[in-house]
Amino acid sequence: MDPFQTPIVYLKGVGQARAEVLKKELALANFEDLLRHFPFRYIDRTRYYKVKDIQADLPYVQVLARVVNKQVIGEKHTKRLVVQTRDDTGTLELVWFKGINWIEKTIIPGQVYIIFGKPGFFNGQAQMAHPEMEIYNPGNTQRQGNATLQPVYNSTEKLKQFQLDSKGIQKLTASLLELHAKDIKENLPLYVINQFKLIGRAEAYRNIHFPADANLLNEAIQRLKFEELFLLQLKLLRNKLLHTQKFRGNVFGTVGHYFNDFYHHKLPFALTTAQKRVLKEIRQDTQRGVQMNRLLQGDVGSGKTVVALMSMLIAVDNGFQTCIMAPTEILASQHYQTITSLVGDDFIEVALLTGSTKQKARRVLHERLESGDLKILIGTHALIEDKVQFKNLGFVVIDEQHRFGVEQRSKLWRKNSVPPHVLVMTATPIPRTLAMTLYGDLDVSVIDELPAGRKPIQTLHFFENQRLRVFGFMKKEIALGRQIYIVYPLIQESEKLDLKNLEDGIAVMSREFPLPDYRISIVHGKLKAADKEFEMQRFIKGETQIMVATTVIEVGVNVPNASVMIIENAERFGLSQLHQLRGRVGRGADQSYCILMSSHKLSHDGKIRLDTMVKTNNGFEISEIDLQLRGPGNIEGTQQSGVLDLKLANLATDQELLIRIRKFVELIFEKDPQLALPENQILHHSFQTKNAGLSWDKIS
Structure with missing residues (x-):
């Protein structure tokens, strides 16, 4: 048995009560969890400060000084032990308010001590309360004064009641490493370790908890960060490979009447180069006899729906039915209106199925679906109900897939004996590193240009005292026959306040x-x-x-005549939400504008967000900055993914490393798809066992 799967209750110094509170407060259930509860910072005990260099804002300092005097002052509640110490630059006063009698006996005047603690000043005098002290022995060859980078661990008030503050957790971790450091097995092949110049795994775990010096700490972090990203990409790319081996797919061998007739006679505009490229990628996927699993990323208004429709028409040309599943009725209705306006009334039947669809219409729809007469169905979660039966479902489009659970998506797959091809679409541009991590087992297509004739939206930032200028601009646009959105923030914690903002806005x-x-x-x-x-x-x-609206208009509203989007309290919105709202305008041929209204009081991040919106319309650039500001865990859709349980790697700052790792893992699978070569046995073994570190079951 892997010793690191041992319940934490069996570690010396834990016991039942501590085990329960560790699990409840920090989710530390076994030895592995404790091993991977990394310090969040380190106290530098590798250097000694001179008294003259001590400043009150330093977190902790270590001083070498001689005790020149000690005395107990005051009585009862005011009683304290004051010890004067000196080095060659000045005097440092040490004070104790507890344990006075015992401490006073242990301190020897004239002796040099290593003194460690948090500095402060009282009446201009450098002072330290309740410091740690150790007699300095220059002849001792052993390390003194814990002269290391001392780890600091996250704890909680509840844990501190069980003496499990940072120091308490440090003791448990030291005990665990003392007993089991020898059991930390290597999980990367030697050629990977050499290629990326990594230290060994056991050495990395020892040095991330108790680093001998700053260089070894950095090497430990690099090694364990690499391991997280490498094992994750290995898992995702292996799943992708298994998918192609396991799921055969229907072959769309024909481009026939529906596609050609639409392309030559109904398409109201020329396709962009990016749209043509994506259609070609989908065409190639659906001819291979393997189920397609592709993510289509495209900015607001880039023409994803047309690409989805034309791909669906290829499916229909090959005798299959198709569907689009959207997360909301508004979005499903938007797709339905867009597609019916493109294909017209007499070309192909398109139906809409949502929770609002009346029973009578549902019966007719179910019959036409089961007979195979209905070729294109658009809907919400209603599509995955058991009573919705297709005769031959061959192509599925899932819009904004992060809003659906895995089980919901897989229910659609099961509606045909051969799994349908799957196209996942998102209008939220995803940074490259996040896409490689969240959707690493999908092929990715990107539409990175807007349709011809669309003018870039001009974005302007105005403060409250410039509102009269904004009113004048609005009146000019309305005089030209244009329409205007004004959006107020809706923050759940303060709905009353937000509604008041909206009501005040309506009155104004x-x-x-x-x-x-x-x-x-x-x-x-x-x-x-x-x-x-x-x-x-x-x-x-x-x-x-x-x-005048709240953010309910963020998606699914398409009014080409609307040319101005005014966002009130814009500093209260996230970058991706600001970008989505801006995408509600700019849908016609007229020049469109997005006006960001804010107060003068802007946080550092708020200023970056508004400056970014003014500077660029590129959703992918915006998503990269959003990732840096918010971190991956807070970007919509990532929290419930289960993939981003990264303790050390940071997708915002480790992009270059992730891209290198991804390419390297791709080469491994090209050379050895089954991981059967002798040098890859260690990787193959990792799939079979739980090893201390990033367990496979945690990233399945």
Whole structure:
């Protein structure tokens, strides 16, 4: 048995009560969990400070000084031990308020001590309360004064009640390493270790917890960071390889009537080079006899839906049915309207299935689906209900797939004896490193150019005191026949405040843009669905010129005549949300604008977000900056993925390393797909066993 899977209760010094609190507070259940509970910082005990160099803002300092005097001052509550120490630059005063009698007996005047603690100043005098002290012995060849980088571990108030502060956890970790460092097995082949100049695994674990020096600490972090990313990419690429071996796919050998007729007679604009490239990639995938599993990334308005439709028409040409699953009714309806407007009434039947579809319409839809007459079905989660039966489902499009669980997606696959080809689409541009990690087992296509004739949206940042200029600009745009969105933030913790903001905004707009010259639509999450739809339709039909809304309009609203997006309190939005909102305009041929309104009080990150929006329209650039600001765990869709349990690697700062690792792992599988060569036995073995470190079951 792997000793690192031993429950933590069996580690000396733990016991039942401590084991329970460690599991509850830090999710440390076994030896492996403790081994991978890494320090979050280190106290530098490798250097000695001179008294004159001590500053109050230093976290901890270590001083070599001689005790010149000691005395107990005060009585009862004010009683304290004060010890004067000196080096050749000044005096350092040490103070104790507890354990006075015992400590006073142990301190020897005239003796030189290694003194360690948090510095402060009292009446201009350098001072340290309750320091650690050790007699300095220059003749001792053993390490003194714990002269290392001392680890500091995360703890909690509850753990401290069980003497499991950072020091307590440090003791347990030291005990574990003393007993089991010899059992930390290597899990990377020698050729990988040599290629990337890595230290050994056991050495890395010893030095990340108790580094002998800063260089060894950096080498330990690099080794364990590499291991995380390498094992993750090995797992993802192996899954991708197994997928191609396990799941055969229908061969789409024909490009026939539906595709050609649409392309030559119905497509209202020329495809961009990027759209053509992606269609070619999908075409090649669907001819290989293996189930396609492809991610299509494209910025807002880049034309993903057209690519999806044309791919679906190839499926129909080959005798198959197709479907699009979207996470919300608004988005499903948007796809339905877009596709029906493109194909027209007499070309091919397209149906919409959502929770709102009436029972009578459902019965007809189910019959036509089972008979095979209905070729294109668009819907929400309703598509995966058991009663929705296809005759021959061959191509599935999943929009914004991070909003669906794995089980929901796989239910669609099971609706045909041969799994349908899968195209996953997202309008949230994903940084390259995140895509390689979250979607590392998918092939990735990118539409990185906008359709011809689209003008880039101009983004401007205005402060509150410039609002009259904004009103004047709005009136000019409305006079030109354009429409305007005004969006207020909706932050769940403060819905009352946000609704008040919206109501105040409506009052201001109503005064500034009065009837009968101007009409305003109002949309927010508190409205009933029917009222929301009524207000949306008024705006879509051009009956109102201004839509005042919360973020419910972030996706699924397409009004080509809307040319201005005003975002109030823009500093309260994340970058990706600002970018999605901006994408609601710029859908027609007119020049469009996004105006970011904010207060003068901006945080550092808030300023970077607004400056980024003004500087670029490129969603991929924006996503990279978002990753750096927020970290991968906070980007939409990544938390529930289960993949990003990275303790040391950082996808924002370790991009170069991840790309190198990905290419290297691809070469390993090209040369040895089964990991059968002698030098790869260690990797093959890693799939079979739980090893101390990143267990395979944690990244499945």
